[in-house]
Amino acid sequence: MTDDKVRAQYALQIIQNPVFQQACEVLEKEIVEAWAECPARDQEGKDYFWRLLKSHRRFISVFRGYVESGKIVLEREKQEQSALQKMQDNVTKFAERFRR
Secondary structure, eight states: OHHHHHHHHHHHHHOOOOHHHHHHHHHHHHEEEEEEESOOTOOHHHHHHHHHHHHHHHHHHHHHOOOOOHHHHHHHHHHHHHHHHHHHHHHHHHHHHOOO
């Protein structure tokens, strides 16, 4: 699955899914709570929960990145289509001048 538009559509379906959103919120809340409850002397434990939180957030940002990449592709296609349409319009206008 290499098409950015298709990947963006799938990613958008996932990140807009209420169950996925709820699961991500619950997971982040539990990680933050575990990190906060970790004793100050347990630096290794605190580091573990910090890395876990960062990984969780990175996981979500990958989906958002796919969506943004898809938006960029769609915008580029829209601009290319617009430029093509302008060229076609100019050719049509030019051809109409010779028909008269």
